[in-house]
Amino acid sequence: MEKTMAGTESAHIPQQRGESLQETAVRYADERHWDVVPGTWLEAADGVQHCSCGEPACASPGAHPAREDWATQATGSATVARRLWSKQPTASILLPTGRTFDAIDVPETAGFLALARMERMELTLGPVTCTPDRRMHFFVLPGAAAKVPDLVRKLGWPPASLDLLALGEGAYVAAPPTRFGSRGAVQWARRPTPANRWLPDAEELISPLAYACGRDR
Template identity: 65%
Template structure:
């Protein structure tokens, strides 16, 4: 079967199955987002966002309504109905409820992840975003804790490329295909990582890795 933006039948089935599984197995709230469509007037192989904006900053990766927070659901039947209605929707997971997300550059994230595994730290799911970012899932409340924790580690919060996504934000979940590429799991959700770590348990290796990347960039 041809796997194109315009006729991704296999992908749409995966989107539905994944969205339902996130709600049913993880009890995450799930939100249908925008999707990619063929651009008849554009270069071959390129696609545009379903929102219709030629200047869309996040093609196929944003909510479709201003009241998106009220549209999200953790009910598997409700999620199934939403994707049956629009099967190409991207999968968005609102943050700030059942989890927050720590978003770091891919190189720093891989370095931190390897260090966490050597230290046998508790880890939740980790996503690899197509814009070369790694996203670590942690318990909600990280947005409040991180600035003070970074100061204790000797960092001014605005110096590191470390973003915290909490209430009023979202992350794009696999197997969504965005204008930058496909979202994938670096560490998939399993029964072993059902219980998320507190951000305090992971922040030191993440800050260290981001600090190394900052020092390397300044030395270039």
């Protein structure tokens, strides 16, 4: 199966304790060659954290695009990333999908079930995130969004019957340590390391992910 390189041989874990959002974003661009874009941020008012977008019922406070042209603002340059976050140091870190990687989005319970099965099967895995709204994102080769519905269908499920979505061009994932309001921060279930610089094809992961989502219904 063809794979692609998601980082360099010398790539380190891109987030370290105490590291600022700016430095983390710079490391994602520099060491993993991921495009990054600053999103909204959290603002405190009367002791309560609110999203900078100003929407009281914001679904992802502090963790969504801050402007309509966010996709064109995204950059893979560490220098540009440093400049972008210098304007708003507490901005969330968003990673556009459909470029260096796509992401398969599943419920947390199904994701951990699938992750355990994948590890037993010794499958090649890329980075995986967990979000405070109990979702998991499995990083895979670009192009997954176009073929996942057919892959799920071939496994015997109507795509709409499973809580499984492939994020590609025009979408994004929030990267650690971005916070979702008071709900907590995005975390790595599997950190980006030199060992997982090779991303799997969606076809390699779809069976355990679809099976886990089917059980989770």
